[in-house]
Amino acid sequence: MxxxxxxxxxxxxxxxxxxxxxxxxxxxxxxxxxxxxxxxxxxxxxxxxxxxxxxxxxxxxxxxxxxxxxxxxxxxxxxxxxxxxxxxxxxxxxxxxxxxxxxxxxxxxxxxxxxxxxxxxxxxxxxxxxxxxxxxxxxxxxxxxxxxxxxxxxxxxxxxxxxxxxxxxxxxxxxxxxxxxxxxxxxxxxxxxxxxxxxxxxxxxxxxxxxxxxxxxxxxxxMEFVQFHPTALNALGCPPFLLSESMRGEGGILLNHQGDRFMERYSSMLELAPRDVVSRSIHFERERTGKDVYLQVSHLGADFVRQRFPSIYQTCLGYGLDISRDPAPVSPAAHYAxxxxxxxxxxxxxxxxxxxxxxxxxxxxxxxxxxxxxxxxxxxxxxxxxxxxxxxxxxxxMDEECLTREQSLAHGDTMGGIPAAMQEIMWKCAGIVRSQELLEEGMRKITAMNSHYVLLCASIISGALRRRKNIGAHYRTDSLDNGKDSVQYHADIKSLDRFMERYR
The missing domain is CATH 3.50.50.60 (FAD/NAD(P)-binding domain)
Incomplete structure (x- = not known):
């Protein structure tokens, strides 16, 4: 040691x-x-x-x-x-x-x-x-x-x-x-x-x-407040590469499949609305049209785009997309807790x-x-x-003796990996748009899994179930207008164990 x-x-x-x-x-x-x-x-x-x-x-x-x-x-x-x-x-x-x-x-x-x-x-x-x-x-x-x-x-x-x-x-x-x-x-x-x-x-x-x-x-x-970045690249064969917030900050605009700027339908702040608003707007626009949504910066000028966003430009180019000329298909993606x-x-x-x-x-x-x-x-x-x-x-x-005996010793990587099925359930049931029904469905499926990450999922879902009113990054289709929105929900391992037991 x-x-x-x-x-x-x-x-x-x-x-x-x-x-x-x-x-x-x-x-x-x-x-x-x-x-x-x-x-x-x-x-x-x-x-x-x-x-x-x-x-x-x-x-x-x-x-x-x-x-x-x-x-x-x-x-x-x-x-x-x-x-x-x-x-x-x-x-x-x-x-x-x-x-x-x-x-x-x-x-x-x-x-x-x-x-x-x-x-x-x-x-x-x-x-x-x-x-x-x-x-x-x-x-x-x-x-x-x-x-x-x-x-x-x-x-x-x-x-x-x-x-x-x-x-x-x-x-x-x-x-x-x-x-x-x-x-x-x-x-x-x-x-x-x-x-x-x-x-x-x-x-x-x-x-x-x-x-x-x-x-x-x-x-x-x-834990219920998970931020979904509005604009991850949504191209075939490409991982959800981040298209920076600064692209909209510099004047980038969001278009639907018909080439129409749609943010005015959802927020007076348009593309400069907070991330949760823009993410939900993209989600609802895709749901409304059944088609992709795009981020356009080409109108800012090809030289500006290449100089201001060199890494993004080169990465997109590697996937056959020239953002100095063409709009980029985008989708929200989990980004920050x-x-x-x-x-x-x-x-x-x-x-x-x-x-x-x-x-x-x-x-x-x-x-x-x-x-x-x-x-x-x-x-x-x-x-x-x-x-x-x-x-x-x-x-x-300062004057204490060093701890000389081991209290525990790891004999392997006990965390393991996050199961793909768990990732899919969290995206569907505790993602951008939530509800009581979806959250409880997700918790029932997740508690049946054998993974340390069940505890992490439970901490997110329990907070989302307790917070009945929409606020910030947390959005439920069954929001209660008279629900509390100023309470902070805490959890520890004991309370999470009790919560998970209800769904086993």
Missing amino acids: QSFDYIVLGGGGAGLTAAITLAEHNQQVLVLNKSEFMETNTNYAQGGVAVVMDPADSFDLHVEDTMNAGAHLNNRSAVEYLVRSGPHLIHKLINWGTEFDRDDDSHGLKLTREAAHSLNRIIHARGDATGQEVQRAMVAKARSMPNITLWDNARTVELIQHEQRVRGACFVREGQAYSATAKGVILATGGLGRIYGLTTNPEVATGDGTLLALYAGAKVAD MGGVITDITARTGIPGLYAAGEVACTSVHGANRLASNSILEGLVFGERAALSALEDGRSM
């Missing part, structure tokens, strides 16, 4: 920010990433980072945009902390080597706009490869720090607990079982999009961190020694629906906050 000062689970924006922050305080840090270090949700984030950098902008405006997108179910204190911490973290990213796009004339950061933002505040890199550039710079920074140990292809299967405190992790790497102890563990494992049959998320996004926390005694909240492991504004989970940051966590910063491009910002801000909280709590343990 190896010992470190701290262990970070996840090598995306939140995890690497936490690790670098800890290392800057002379701590020995182990970072375990489930796959290669470029295979994270951060790496696939195209649009950019929402941050107040323009004198014409203000923290108050960013806060209000975030609250409005989240249907005011957000924790305002968490939102204010997020927004006000943003510029500081962006300057850190730049110091760590991130190269954001700059204006040719002023040489300042180039700003663009995305849906539900009141003005231009999105910074980006290499046009549409912001996440990739952020990930590249952070991995390079972490590799340059001798007190950070980076282990890729390491899947954590259990948290080690000792005297009611999380003190380490058991993990599997290249078929071998390992364990390591520490003064604290930071969860930064990302999202759960792969629980759905159609998703923009990479294969690693299976909600493992949420399951680890539940098994350790933590609580989850807001607003819910997760409950933390306070300091990233503490309520379980001593366990912290959470990024998409795996629920600070309630997003409320019922995440504002576009707040995700990388959240990972940076609360990744740093988790590290600082862990340092504060760890000071009292």
